[in-house]
Amino acid sequence: METQAVALRPSLHSSVPCIQIPENHLVSVLPKIRTPTRLSLRIHYSSSHTLLSKRNIQCRNSVEIMDRQGVSDVEEEKPKPKLRRKNLAVFVSGGGSNFRSIYEATLNGSVHGDVVVLVASKHDCGGAEYARDKGIPVVVFPRRKDGQDVLSAEDLVITLRSYKVDFILLAGYLKLIPVQLVQAYPKSILNIHPSLLPAFGGKGYYGMKVHKAVIASGARYSGPTIHYVDEQYDTGRILAQRVVPVLANDTAEELAARVLHEVFHSYWEHKLYIEVVAALCEERITWREDGVPLIRSKEDPNDLF
Ligand code: GRF
Numbered sequence: 647m648e649t650q651a652v653a654l655r656p657s658l659h660s661s662v663p664c665i666q667i668p669e670n671h672l673v674s675v676l677p678k679i680r681t682p683t684r685l686s687l688r689i690h691y692s693s694s695h696t697l698l699s700k701r702n703i704q705c706r707n708s709v710e711i712m713d714r715q716g717v718s719d720v721e722e723e724k725p726k727p728k729l730r731r732k733n734l735a736v737f738v739s740g741g742g743s744n745f746r747s748i749y750e751a752t753l754n755g756s757v758h759g760d761v762v763v764l765v766a767s768k769h770d771c772g773g774a775e776y777a778r779d780k781g782i783p784v785v786v787f788p789r790r791k792d793g794q795d796v797l798s799a800e801d802l803v804i805t806l807r808s809y810k811v812d813f814i815l816l817a818g819y820l821k822l823i824p825v826q827l828v829q830a831y832p833k834s835i836l837n838i839h840p841s842l843l844p845a846f847g848g849k850g851y852y853g854m855k856v857h858k859a860v861i862a863s864g865a866r867y868s869g870p871t872i873h874y875v876d877e878q879y880d881t882g883r884i885l886a887q888r889v890v891p892v893l894a895n896d897t898a899e900e901l902a903a904r905v906l907h908e909v910f911h912s913y914w915e916h917k918l919y920i921e922v923v924a925a926l927c928e929e930r931i932t933w934r935e936d937g938v939p940l941i942r943s944k945e946d947p948n949d950l951f
Contacts, residue, residue, distance in 0.1 A: 732759035732812040732927040737819035738766050742773020743906070744817035744838060747916035748923055749780065756920055759927040762809045765802070767821050783809070788821065799824035806830075813926055816875060817919070820852055825877050833933075835875035835882075836926070838919050840905045842887055843871040847880030857898035857905070868892050870905055870915045872922045874939065885931070885939045886922050888914055 734752070736745045745764065751757040764777035765785045774784045787802050797805075803826055806814070816823070816837040823835065839847055841856050846868075851859065860868045869889040874882035890904050906915045922941065925931055930942040932950065943949035 729758060729928060733762045733810050734759045734923070734927075735763045735765055735806055735809065735811040735814045736761055736773075737814065737816045737823075738764065738771060738773030739768060739820040740771055740773065740818045742771070742776055742817060744916060744919050745773045745815075746776060748815060748817065748919060749782070751920045751923070757924050757927055759812070759923070762811060763806065765806075765819070767819060773818070799826040803827055803830045813923075814875075815919070815923060822879060823875055823877075828875060828877055833874060833939075836872055836885065836922065837875050837880070837882070838915055839871045839873065839880050840868075840902065840915065841871065842867065842869050842889070843873060843880055843884055847871075849879045851880065854898045854902060857901040860892060861896055861898060861901060866892055868901060868905060870918055872918060883937060883939050886918055886941065888918050890914060 734748070734757075736742075736748060738745050742764075745761075748757065749761050752760050761777075761782055763783045763785060764774060765787050766774035766777075767787065768774065769786050774786075777784050785797070785802070785805055787797050802824070806827075807830075811831075812834065814827070814831055814835040816835065819837075828835065839851075839856075841847060841851070841860055845865070846856050846859050846863075857868070867889050869887060871884055872886045873880070873884045876882040892901060896904075904914070925941045925944075928944070930944065932940050932942055934940055940950040943951065
Protein backbone atom coordinates (compact mmCIF):
# COMPACT_ATOMS: atom_id res chain seq x y z
CA MET A 647 0.00 0.00 0.00
CA GLU A 648 1.52 3.29 -1.04
CA THR A 649 0.86 5.89 1.56
CA GLN A 650 1.39 9.49 0.72
CA ALA A 651 0.52 11.27 3.88
CA VAL A 652 -0.54 10.51 7.38
CA ALA A 653 -2.47 13.13 9.23
CA LEU A 654 -2.40 13.00 13.01
CA ARG A 655 -5.22 14.99 14.48
CA PRO A 656 -5.61 15.17 18.23
CA SER A 657 -9.06 14.30 19.40
CA LEU A 658 -11.26 16.30 21.72
CA HIS A 659 -10.60 19.99 21.78
CA SER A 660 -6.86 19.82 22.06
CA SER A 661 -4.77 22.75 20.92
CA VAL A 662 -2.10 20.41 19.50
CA PRO A 663 -2.07 21.03 15.75
CA CYS A 664 -2.61 18.43 13.03
CA ILE A 665 0.79 16.92 12.11
CA GLN A 666 1.51 16.02 8.47
CA ILE A 667 4.06 13.28 8.00
CA PRO A 668 5.86 13.31 4.65
CA GLU A 669 5.35 10.72 1.93
CA ASN A 670 6.29 7.13 2.81
CA HIS A 671 7.30 7.99 6.35
CA LEU A 672 5.50 5.45 8.41
CA VAL A 673 7.30 6.18 11.63
CA SER A 674 6.18 9.21 13.52
CA VAL A 675 7.78 10.72 16.54
CA LEU A 676 5.48 13.05 18.34
CA PRO A 677 6.90 16.01 20.15
CA LYS A 678 7.13 15.37 23.87
CA ILE A 679 3.72 16.06 25.30
CA ARG A 680 3.98 16.18 29.02
CA THR A 681 0.50 17.36 30.04
CA PRO A 682 -1.67 15.47 29.61
CA THR A 683 0.57 12.43 29.33
CA ARG A 684 -2.06 10.51 27.36
CA LEU A 685 -3.36 11.79 24.04
CA SER A 686 -5.93 10.28 21.69
CA LEU A 687 -5.27 10.60 17.97
CA ARG A 688 -7.16 9.68 14.87
CA ILE A 689 -4.95 8.67 11.94
CA HIS A 690 -6.10 8.89 8.32
CA TYR A 691 -4.04 6.99 5.76
CA SER A 692 -4.58 8.55 2.40
CA SER A 693 -3.33 8.15 -1.15
CA SER A 694 -3.67 11.44 -2.95
CA HIS A 695 -7.20 12.42 -2.03
CA THR A 696 -8.50 8.90 -1.39
CA LEU A 697 -9.03 7.91 2.21
CA LEU A 698 -7.62 4.41 2.67
CA SER A 699 -8.14 3.69 6.34
CA LYS A 700 -8.66 5.28 9.73
CA ARG A 701 -7.31 4.24 13.09
CA ASN A 702 -7.65 5.54 16.56
CA ILE A 703 -4.59 5.25 18.72
CA GLN A 704 -3.56 6.41 22.13
CA CYS A 705 -0.01 7.22 22.97
CA ARG A 706 1.82 8.17 26.08
CA ASN A 707 5.01 10.10 25.32
CA SER A 708 5.92 7.11 23.19
CA VAL A 709 6.98 6.32 19.67
CA GLU A 710 4.39 4.56 17.54
CA ILE A 711 5.77 2.42 14.76
CA MET A 712 3.36 1.25 12.06
CA ASP A 713 4.03 -1.36 9.46
CA ARG A 714 2.51 -1.31 6.03
CA GLN A 715 -0.50 -3.34 7.13
CA GLY A 716 -1.28 -0.69 9.68
CA VAL A 717 -0.28 -2.92 12.61
CA SER A 718 1.41 -0.94 15.30
CA ASP A 719 4.07 -1.74 17.86
CA VAL A 720 4.06 0.80 20.59
CA GLU A 721 7.49 1.31 22.09
CA GLU A 722 6.44 2.53 25.48
CA GLU A 723 8.91 4.46 27.57
CA LYS A 724 10.06 1.76 29.96
CA PRO A 725 9.05 2.61 33.51
CA LYS A 726 12.17 3.48 35.45
CA PRO A 727 13.05 0.89 38.08
CA LYS A 728 12.22 2.16 41.54
CA LEU A 729 15.33 3.47 43.23
CA ARG A 730 16.23 1.91 46.53
CA ARG A 731 16.66 4.41 49.38
CA LYS A 732 20.34 4.66 50.17
CA ASN A 733 21.86 4.16 53.60
CA LEU A 734 24.04 7.06 54.67
CA ALA A 735 26.73 7.32 57.33
CA VAL A 736 27.64 10.88 58.34
CA PHE A 737 30.99 11.63 60.03
CA VAL A 738 31.34 14.70 62.28
CA SER A 739 33.72 16.24 64.80
CA GLY A 740 31.81 19.36 65.83
CA GLY A 741 28.38 20.95 65.92
CA GLY A 742 27.26 19.12 62.82
CA SER A 743 25.10 21.77 61.14
CA ASN A 744 25.69 20.08 57.78
CA PHE A 745 24.74 16.74 59.32
CA ARG A 746 21.51 18.23 60.71
CA SER A 747 20.50 19.69 57.38
CA ILE A 748 21.22 16.40 55.58
CA TYR A 749 19.23 14.52 58.21
CA GLU A 750 16.28 16.92 57.78
CA ALA A 751 16.50 16.52 54.00
CA THR A 752 16.13 12.75 54.39
CA LEU A 753 12.98 13.34 56.43
CA ASN A 754 11.40 15.93 54.14
CA GLY A 755 11.97 13.89 50.99
CA SER A 756 14.69 16.03 49.36
CA VAL A 757 17.17 13.18 49.77
CA HIS A 758 16.20 9.63 48.83
CA GLY A 759 18.11 8.03 51.67
CA ASP A 760 18.39 7.65 55.44
CA VAL A 761 21.11 8.48 57.94
CA VAL A 762 21.56 5.04 59.48
CA VAL A 763 24.62 5.80 61.62
CA LEU A 764 26.63 8.80 62.79
CA VAL A 765 30.38 8.46 63.28
CA ALA A 766 31.86 11.08 65.61
CA SER A 767 35.49 11.69 66.49
CA LYS A 768 34.36 13.08 69.86
CA HIS A 769 31.83 11.30 72.03
CA ASP A 770 30.16 14.51 73.24
CA CYS A 771 30.35 16.80 70.20
CA GLY A 772 27.17 18.64 69.18
CA GLY A 773 26.58 16.37 66.19
CA ALA A 774 26.75 13.22 68.35
CA GLU A 775 24.32 14.65 70.91
CA TYR A 776 21.90 15.62 68.18
CA ALA A 777 22.07 12.12 66.67
CA ARG A 778 21.40 10.44 70.03
CA ASP A 779 18.46 12.77 70.52
CA LYS A 780 17.04 11.64 67.17
CA GLY A 781 17.65 7.94 67.88
CA ILE A 782 20.45 7.62 65.31
CA PRO A 783 23.17 5.15 66.42
CA VAL A 784 26.48 6.88 67.22
CA VAL A 785 29.87 5.25 66.75
CA VAL A 786 32.94 7.01 68.13
CA PHE A 787 35.97 6.68 65.89
CA PRO A 788 38.83 6.75 66.56
CA ARG A 789 38.14 5.82 70.15
CA ARG A 790 39.89 7.07 73.27
CA LYS A 791 43.64 7.37 73.10
CA ASP A 792 44.14 5.71 76.50
CA GLY A 793 44.40 2.37 74.72
CA GLN A 794 41.06 1.13 75.99
CA ASP A 795 38.27 -0.03 73.80
CA VAL A 796 40.00 0.96 70.54
CA LEU A 797 37.96 0.58 67.41
CA SER A 798 40.29 -0.35 64.57
CA ALA A 799 39.78 0.80 60.98
CA GLU A 800 38.82 -2.80 60.10
CA ASP A 801 36.23 -2.77 62.91
CA LEU A 802 34.84 0.48 61.57
CA VAL A 803 34.43 -1.05 58.10
CA ILE A 804 32.67 -4.06 59.64
CA THR A 805 30.41 -1.75 61.65
CA LEU A 806 29.46 0.32 58.61
CA ARG A 807 28.79 -2.85 56.63
CA SER A 808 26.53 -4.07 59.43
CA TYR A 809 24.43 -0.92 58.86
CA LYS A 810 24.49 -1.64 55.12
CA VAL A 811 25.99 1.79 54.46
CA ASP A 812 26.02 2.83 50.80
CA PHE A 813 27.63 6.26 51.12
CA ILE A 814 29.76 8.05 53.69
CA LEU A 815 29.40 11.83 54.07
CA LEU A 816 32.10 13.72 55.94
CA ALA A 817 30.62 16.88 57.48
CA GLY A 818 33.27 18.61 59.53
CA TYR A 819 35.12 15.38 60.41
CA LEU A 820 38.67 16.40 61.25
CA LYS A 821 40.48 13.05 61.27
CA LEU A 822 42.13 11.47 58.27
CA ILE A 823 39.98 8.68 56.82
CA PRO A 824 41.86 5.38 57.16
CA VAL A 825 42.98 3.78 53.92
CA GLN A 826 40.99 0.62 54.75
CA LEU A 827 37.81 2.67 54.66
CA VAL A 828 38.73 4.46 51.42
CA GLN A 829 39.37 1.08 49.80
CA ALA A 830 36.21 -0.51 51.22
CA TYR A 831 34.03 2.33 49.84
CA PRO A 832 35.41 3.33 46.43
CA LYS A 833 33.73 6.38 44.86
CA SER A 834 31.37 6.44 47.83
CA ILE A 835 32.88 8.89 50.33
CA LEU A 836 32.28 12.64 50.06
CA ASN A 837 33.63 15.57 52.04
CA ILE A 838 32.63 19.22 52.20
CA HIS A 839 35.44 21.76 52.52
CA PRO A 840 34.89 25.51 53.05
CA SER A 841 37.18 26.82 50.29
CA LEU A 842 37.44 26.52 46.54
CA LEU A 843 39.77 23.54 46.29
CA PRO A 844 42.47 22.90 45.31
CA ALA A 845 43.23 26.27 46.98
CA PHE A 846 43.42 26.43 50.77
CA GLY A 847 43.11 22.71 51.37
CA GLY A 848 45.26 19.94 52.82
CA LYS A 849 46.58 19.11 56.26
CA GLY A 850 46.11 21.97 58.70
CA TYR A 851 43.46 23.74 56.64
CA TYR A 852 40.32 23.38 58.69
CA GLY A 853 37.83 25.65 60.46
CA MET A 854 38.78 29.33 60.76
CA LYS A 855 42.30 28.59 59.50
CA VAL A 856 40.90 28.16 56.00
CA HIS A 857 39.05 31.49 56.02
CA LYS A 858 41.99 33.37 57.58
CA ALA A 859 44.25 32.04 54.82
CA VAL A 860 41.74 33.04 52.12
CA ILE A 861 41.51 36.61 53.47
CA ALA A 862 45.30 36.89 53.92
CA SER A 863 45.88 35.79 50.34
CA GLY A 864 43.76 38.61 48.93
CA ALA A 865 41.52 36.16 47.04
CA ARG A 866 38.25 37.88 46.07
CA TYR A 867 36.20 34.70 45.96
CA SER A 868 35.79 31.67 48.15
CA GLY A 869 33.09 29.04 48.62
CA PRO A 870 32.42 25.43 49.50
CA THR A 871 33.74 22.42 47.60
CA ILE A 872 32.32 18.92 47.72
CA HIS A 873 34.81 16.29 46.67
CA TYR A 874 35.39 12.55 46.77
CA VAL A 875 37.70 11.37 49.50
CA ASP A 876 41.00 9.64 48.85
CA GLU A 877 43.88 8.76 51.18
CA GLN A 878 45.03 12.41 51.59
CA TYR A 879 43.37 15.50 53.01
CA ASP A 880 41.25 17.39 50.43
CA THR A 881 42.84 15.96 47.27
CA GLY A 882 40.04 13.75 45.92
CA ARG A 883 38.11 14.54 42.74
CA ILE A 884 35.98 17.69 42.90
CA LEU A 885 32.26 17.09 42.42
CA ALA A 886 30.63 20.48 43.11
CA GLN A 887 31.48 24.04 44.09
CA ARG A 888 29.73 27.33 44.80
CA VAL A 889 31.29 30.79 44.76
CA VAL A 890 30.81 33.52 47.35
CA PRO A 891 32.54 36.92 47.42
CA VAL A 892 35.24 37.81 49.92
CA LEU A 893 34.51 41.38 50.99
CA ALA A 894 37.13 44.04 51.66
CA ASN A 895 36.68 44.15 55.42
CA ASP A 896 35.74 40.54 56.07
CA THR A 897 36.85 38.83 59.25
CA ALA A 898 37.37 35.05 59.12
CA GLU A 899 34.14 34.64 61.08
CA GLU A 900 32.15 36.75 58.62
CA LEU A 901 33.54 34.87 55.65
CA ALA A 902 32.88 31.52 57.36
CA ALA A 903 29.29 32.57 57.99
CA ARG A 904 28.84 33.61 54.36
CA VAL A 905 30.23 30.32 53.04
CA LEU A 906 28.27 28.21 55.49
CA HIS A 907 25.07 30.15 55.98
CA GLU A 908 24.18 33.46 54.64
CA VAL A 909 24.21 33.94 50.93
CA PHE A 910 20.95 35.11 49.46
CA HIS A 911 19.10 33.78 52.48
CA SER A 912 20.12 30.23 51.74
CA TYR A 913 22.48 28.03 53.65
CA TRP A 914 25.17 27.75 51.07
CA GLU A 915 27.16 24.74 52.25
CA HIS A 916 24.03 23.05 53.47
CA LYS A 917 22.15 23.65 50.25
CA LEU A 918 25.03 22.42 48.11
CA TYR A 919 25.56 19.29 50.20
CA ILE A 920 21.87 18.42 50.03
CA GLU A 921 21.79 18.89 46.25
CA VAL A 922 24.83 16.65 45.86
CA VAL A 923 23.60 13.96 48.26
CA ALA A 924 20.23 13.97 46.47
CA ALA A 925 22.07 13.34 43.18
CA LEU A 926 24.16 10.61 44.80
CA CYS A 927 21.12 8.80 46.18
CA GLU A 928 19.30 9.11 42.84
CA GLU A 929 22.34 7.67 41.02
CA ARG A 930 22.82 10.85 39.00
CA ILE A 931 26.61 10.97 39.29
CA THR A 932 28.46 10.09 36.12
CA TRP A 933 32.21 9.87 35.53
CA ARG A 934 33.93 11.61 32.62
CA GLU A 935 36.56 9.58 30.78
CA ASP A 936 39.37 11.48 32.48
CA GLY A 937 37.97 10.57 35.91
CA VAL A 938 36.13 13.82 36.70
CA PRO A 939 32.76 13.19 38.36
CA LEU A 940 29.75 15.12 37.03
CA ILE A 941 26.18 15.53 38.19
CA ARG A 942 23.34 14.78 35.81
CA SER A 943 20.52 17.29 36.09
CA LYS A 944 17.23 15.89 37.34
CA GLU A 945 15.21 18.01 34.92
CA ASP A 946 17.32 17.31 31.82
CA PRO A 947 19.45 14.12 31.97
CA ASN A 948 21.60 15.47 29.11
CA ASP A 949 22.62 18.43 31.21
CA LEU A 950 25.82 17.66 33.11
CA PHE A 951 27.46 20.02 35.57
C1 GRF B 1 32.13 23.18 57.53
O1 GRF B 1 32.57 24.46 57.30
C2 GRF B 1 32.72 22.22 56.52
O2 GRF B 1 32.98 22.83 55.30
C3 GRF B 1 34.01 21.82 57.15
O3 GRF B 1 33.74 21.78 58.53
C4 GRF B 1 32.65 22.61 58.84
C5 GRF B 1 31.65 21.81 59.56
O4 GRF B 1 30.62 22.59 60.06
N1 GRF B 1 34.51 20.57 56.63
P1 GRF B 1 29.39 21.88 60.73
O5 GRF B 1 29.90 21.02 61.88
O6 GRF B 1 28.68 21.08 59.70
O7 GRF B 1 28.55 23.03 61.24
